[in-house]
Amino acid sequence: MTAAITAADPMVPRVARVLRRRRNGPQVFTLDVEPEDPAPAFAPGQFSMLTAFGVGEAPISASGDPAEPGRLVYTIRAVGPVSSALTRLGPGDLLGLRGPFGMGWPMVEAPGRDVVIVAGGLGLAPLRPALYRLLAERARYGKIVLLYGARGPADILFRNEIESWRRRLDIDIAVTVDHAPPDWRGHVGVVTRLIARADFDPLHAVALVCGPEVMMRFAIAGLGEAGLADDAIYLSMERNMKCAVVFCGHCQFGTVFVCRDGPVFRYDRVRSLLAVKEI
């Protein structure tokens, strides 16, 4: 006998409608979507499974403001059939939505401490909800430092927002690019070089790191050299998430499941796994 699929079935997506589509860079788009049911609350760092109907499903981190009701925001790079189909959706188009899933950034542990955010490339998207929360509750934190690296100036995400955050004067922001055209007047070099230049108290700080895994490994080394303990560093891992609810095991990472125990992990808990090439 086949079990009846109910609305509570975690594998059944709710239907959502695209409200807005913005281009953020080469092959990168941000969709604002509104579920037909009330939008579920999400914690900064959590992800959802988005369905491009007739194509497939992909895990995408929320990139919007967790305090903004009614809509969910996702920033997507078109790299495969599903993400490409999602980025082609426009206002009024429908998509499927499951989640949010997983463990987010340590917003409970961070108050009272300096917060150092190290983002690389599209890794700024899963960190943006944390930045919204930090800035909304600014008085609860020490220094807030955002170190962001992109491939080139055209790849810098959320440029207008970064500029508006800079104008606040209560957050230190440094942006660098790996490759610069002649008219670029900002920093050139990898994001990890910004860590040594940043002003924060390593004994009373927490670091949130998101980007390509190689970049995160270098960033962790840089944060360690700056004096941060391993248990003060959090990173968002990307693995092959399929079901998002620990049914399938595709995202198993050693003894943990990225969909349930992550995607955000405290570094000391996954340190040994990061060194294993086979996983």
Place this chain on the structure above:
Amino acid sequence: MEGLERIVKEHPFFAGMQNAFCDLVCGCARNVRFEAGQYLFHEGEPADWFYLLRHGRVALQVAVPGRGAVTFQTMAEGEIVGLSWLIPPYRWTYDAKAIGLTRAIAMDAKCLREKCEADHDLGYEMMKRFMPVLIQRLQATRLQILDVYGTPA
């Protein structure tokens, strides 16, 4: 000279250095400033000086045919510009250009090399301070050439 000594000792690169070594090093130092667009040095020239940045930013560039001057790294306050003075043939392998007004301590490389040769304790101290800079630059270059933000295949 007293002011220069204080500035040299306060630079992160020389932080914690013994006074005796600092005095030797300061004998090779002088204060310099560069206006925006001015070059600290050019590729191919003798590496007779290196620079401890105190203020401003410097672009390290290589001229690429058809693309002009390509900046591959920028250096900021507290950092060192110029490593080729350490290793023969002591010639710059890139251009260094001030992006904005830049203040620095210029170290006479020939003077420092001679002092390091005469006093191997000083030489070892300088090597211990330069090696981490070299390693960090090498690691950063590794990450940069991996082009990790490139669109996955």
